[in-house]
Amino acid sequence: MRLVILGGPGAGKGTQGQRLCHALNIPCIATGQVFRTAIAEKTPLGCKAAPYVERGDLVPDELAIEFMRDRLSQTDTSNGWLLDGYPRTAFQAEELNFFVGGSRPKARLGDLARCPGGSDDGTIAGSIAR
Numbered sequence: 001m002r003l004v005i006l007g008g009p010g011a012g013k014g015t016q017g018q019r020l021c022h023a024l025n026i027p028c029i030a031t032g033q034v035f036r037t038a039i040a041e042k043t044p045l046g047c048k049a050a051p052y053v054e055r056g057d058l059v060p061d062e063l064a065i066e067f068m069r070d071r072l073s074q075t076d077t078s079n080g081w082l083l084d085g086y087p088r089t090a091f092q093a094e095e096l097n098f099f100v101g102g103s104r105p106k107a108r109l110g111d112l113a114r115c116p117g118g119s120d121d122g123t124i125a126g127s128i129a130r
Helices: 013-024 031-040 044-055 061-072 090-099 121-129
Strands: 002-005 028-030 081-084
Touching (some): 013 028, 013 081, 028 031, 028 061, 031 044, 031 061, 044 061
Parallel strands (some): 002 081, 028 081
16 A cells, blocks of 8 residues: 555544554655655765755755655565655655656555544544554
8 A cells, every 4th residue: 555645734544554564564754854864874865965964955856756756666675665754745756656656545544544533533433444
């Protein structure tokens, strides 16, 4: 299963993403963590991204796309993944769609997860269990 979780800061992407990944046994791939790890390990991509991250700037699309292609090609993603913080632009979304073979989403979890008047936690968990 391939999932993308979108939302503003503090919306609960990380919390819900971790729960989904645990329930589905897939890796949660947070773009910021991918960048920080590559920078700390001084990989070639990390060295290219470091100046942007250190200035607090967004990593350019082309570089972010390279990072995600590399990360999504690793063996732990063979049964699926959840992306947190990516794509952040229309160009990145188009490139992601191209990279994964242009598959159309089967369901929008955000539509399944709406729970009027309260927390979405139970609704999301119930939707996954179905």
